[in-house]
Amino acid sequence: MTKLLEVKNLTMEFGGVVALKEVNLHVSAGEIAALIGPNGAGKTTVFNVVTGYYQPTKGDVSLNSQSVLGLKPNKIARLGLARTFQNIRLFGDMTALENVMTGADARNKVGLIGSIFGTSTSRQDEKLSHSRAAELLTFMGISHRSGQLARNLPYGDQRRLEIARALALEPKVLLLDEPAAGFNPQEKVELGELIKKIRDAGFAVLLIEHDMSLVMKISDRVSVLDFGQKIAEGTPSEIQSNQKVIDAYLGVVDNAS
């Protein structure tokens, strides 16, 4: 199993406040890795460092065993790291289709001049983006929304659209930030299936999630963060029986779900 995404003893400080301390993580091809932990454990911070939004104080992040430190987020994204957001952040005034196409464009070459004169490459790229976007909308089961403005979509579909937009980048690793937030049990089950489907489609997934039942059901490997430190890592079953984790979550597990 090749490690696609690897985070080596990552430390992140904000003005002396330590958000992450010596964190080691990795995501291998074809797996669903989960990152769990109580609120404020620093899970989202990991995403922000990995995607290049923050520069880590110490440590290294590498994609395909090639360091991405100091690269701009858009470069990292095009190298194969796509994410969704805890609080949904779509391009509200663009249609669902355009949202996904924007993601798909990242795979294309055509520049501005090409677009003006409508060179053959540009036309091909447009077609490509369009078809890829359409496929993804179908894949996420929201093809019927393609013509609607993102901000007018129902909550669930917005979450799905965000995932579709991220997938459009054809990432090596897909980072999902609490995708199940605000879902009812039924939707959560569907989502679980969906994430598996995504994995099977050949995308590795790193998942931040509060809902333990979901995490335990779908993930192949679970890492636990607490106060910015990794306190455990292992298969769901190992984690469930891990004393440290239980202490950290002491009674949190239930009402978090």
Next chain:
Amino acid sequence: MDFSILWSEFFGLTLDGIVVGAIYALVSLGYTLVYGVLRLINFAHSEIFMIGTFTSLGLSIVFGYTGLEEPLGIVLFFFVFLVMALASGIASGMSAVLLEFVAYRRLRRRGANCLSSLISAIGASFFLVELFRLTTESKDWDFPRMLSKDPVFSISTAYFTLDKIIILLGAFGLMFGLDRIINTTRLGRGIRAVSQDEKTAILMGVNVDRVISFTFLLGGVLAGFASTFYMLFYESTKFNVGFLLGISAFTAAVLGGIGNIRGALVGSFVLGLLQQYSSVVLGYNWRDVVTFVILVFVLLFKPTGLFGEAIQRARV
């Protein structure tokens, strides 16, 4: 390029720079306060200032003072001046509140794009300028000499005349007062709360409408006082008096970090001095170029102004 003047006249230039800066500061506070709570460039603020100048002028006429011939006795002066300052403060403050009510409130309620509010503000500004142009016959109006301009004392080439001293003391007094209001009163806390995070503020039961009106009132009153100081210093006004001063004051606010009160103050004094120094070194006509080039450099190294913004927007 002539630096020798800068040295020989340094103290004089510095004093005037600070006096001008003090006037800028009072106006730029209006921009920065409003920006803090609304994220809006209150384009019509310069006209609020202009209204203040004409209020002072009107009172001088009511009191029957004209020309430069008889400086008032110091006692009488203070009475008259106080009345003028208060009147201008009230007039400007009221018109600022009215402005917010007419030009911004409805847009804000509808959660409109801030640019729409900006255009609304520009429209309001056109309206006010034209209104005063027509009613004042587009003339320059002179303001009576209320105090002798003979220096009370001087440090090297810096001549401290009464009006300069009064402006400095007055401005600093007002800034202190504002600081008290913002930090101790309930509405002041409201302003800070809304600046930090409007939604939460609402949840905490802050009456946003009242806070915003109060913010405009504060900004307006400060501009009003500034206008009286301005009249005392320059002794004339015109319908378009606000425009140039407004740009300078807004620049100062940005220089210091818009939305940040301390920033606005420091920015104003820095700008006031910059304009003085640059205009003797390179010539008055290059003054604004120098100012803006320096502004660009400041922002390049400190992208949110000298003091940064008080309000950090929530990220990701």
Next chain:
Amino acid sequence: MSLVKRSIGVAASVAVAFATFVAPAQAAPAGCNGNIKLVFQGGLTGGAAQTGIGEYNGFRLAILQYNEKKTASQPKVEVASIDTQASGSQSPALALKTVNDRCVVGVVGGMYSGETAAALPYYLKAGLPVISPSATNPTLPSVGGDVFHRVVANDLVQGPAMSKIAKREGKRIFVVDDQTTYGKGLADIIKKDVKATLVGKDSVTEGTTNFSSVVAKVKKAKADVVVYAGYYPEASKFIKQLRNNAATKNVKFVSGDGVLDEEYILLAGKYANNTYLTAPAYFLGAADKALTATYKKEYGVNPRIYTLEAYNATLFFLEAIKAGNTDKPSILKFINTKSVKGIGTTMKFDKAGEPSKKFINEFTVKNGKIAYVRNLINR
């Protein structure tokens, strides 16, 4: 205020129109029911409205008197005006409207050099004669060709006049301009003239209020004469701040026709006294008491600088019309060849359209009143 002005204007034109209806005149361009139009170009609104309205009144007065006195055979003259707000960007569209109106046979204006320069190409193409009462920039004839004329001497004459005073009054001269077409042009000429004794220069902008940096320079340069080329609003602030500084309170202050205005005295108060002012103009008040009275009766205000020049410029057109010229070419020919007696001077134009009699008068302010001192240049 403005309303009154407008209603007067309306009343006047209505009267004219009515009179025309009863007594149709013979010679006049077709389709103008016997009337011909003269147009005033200038800033009737905007920052410079004060001077503009003064000139416009002079213009209207001349025509009013002509229409009262005229014989039945002579065509009525209609009053028209285009308000450029003294800004060049406004003039083209207005100028084009004017040249396309076939009843218009002449333009009195423009008032400032900038707006005039912007409009002249149109007038030139259309062969529409122009007489400006107050645009003094030397470059204008090159733009206006044979249609452009002015009743005032240009800055090439006024500049030296100001230099003359400056040299007469002191040894160390400091020149300040306001970067307007008028001010900068004038200042450049003066700087050349006084080169030997020039100790410093600076340029401010219109709307400048804080002159302390300029004052500091004047002080440092130990200048004994300050020449300001610009308009009265800034000049009044400048002189105040000079006088209020111990080091510069006694410098001589020399300025031009842009400052020669009651407003200047109003704004600068006692500090206006004993400042040296020049103008290629007379003051209506001084030149013709009777006319001044009629003027006051008609418009309820005092005549201003260039009111007289506007009146004279209009007289030139009216003379041409009286002589039976009612179309552009003939009027233009008349203006280019004949001479006309105006108030206080006889007007004739040279090839470039400059007055053949160029004069500059020196004025000063004596206890709050503008006073004529002497004629500086007369050639």
Next chain:
Amino acid sequence: MSSYKTVLSKINLRDSFGAWWENATKRQRIIFRVALIGLFYALPFLDNPIIGTPETNFQSVLFYPLAVFVVMAVGLNIVVGKSGILDLGYVAFFAIGAYTHAVLGTFYGVNLWINIILGAAFAMVAGVILGLPALRLRGDYLAIITLGFGEIVRIVALNLEFTGGAAGIQGIPAPPNIFNVTFDVLDPKPHYWLMLTFTMLVVWMYMRLGKRRPGRAWEAIREDEDVAEFMGVETTKYKLWAFVLGGAIGGGAGAIYASQVASILPDYFTLNVSILVLACVVFGGMGNIWGVIAGAALLQYLPEKLRFLSETRILIFGLLMVVMMNIRPDGLFPRKKREKVYDKVTGQEISR
């Protein structure tokens, strides 16, 4: 009552036109386009009391301010409307273009056709020089920087020798005849047609970009710059492109303007112009090019039409702006895509 209400709510010109347009055959579209363009070219001949301007020459007004401001509004719309970058110094690019033709055309006999391109080029260079550092700043800081830039260009023009200082430049040459149309001072029509052609070129370019990748990138940046970056959009590059393209359009327009007015002064290029162009963009409806065009035309036409009010016209104009923005905060013709809703099962579009 209610039924009549629903009927009213169904009446929505933008959408119903959008519907017609989508269902229109290629032939219908072409006819419509040709008719519209024809109308625009014919405008100068439609000078009548109803649409004509009482105090000013209608044909001349069509060129300046109308056509000039329409082009500038379209250009600025790429920056402000499409990409959400607040630019308060747009006049700078206009001035650069104008002075390019004024200087090169008058003193070096370069003809307008070349100067339009040069003007655009110089404007682009200026755009890069300003944009590279400035575009890193957020909205309002950028606003004041651009404002400063606008002023600086004017002040420099005022203080340099070869720009004629305050006196500006006179006798700027008009272009040589093309298909025996003479560019005469007294006849604004050719210049209007030229500007119109330029406008259509710009609009064509904008349409190409707008619905392709760059358009999406710009909108994404406007909607949420951070997320755009996360989604692989090279935000810096596209922001710079928007800024520079907008500038180029302003520059080209400036060159044509200079050729028509034949004499330019620094005080044609004050901050007010920038503000007015911005007003045009927002007034018409940011990001919706047709709205922007309509808004600019209206906003520039009204003051000329209102001239009979002489003294009070700007007063009323300002009042109108306030009222207008309060009634329609998103402008006359807001940017709002016509939403298509499909049936979940059949996938057919549901008309609503």
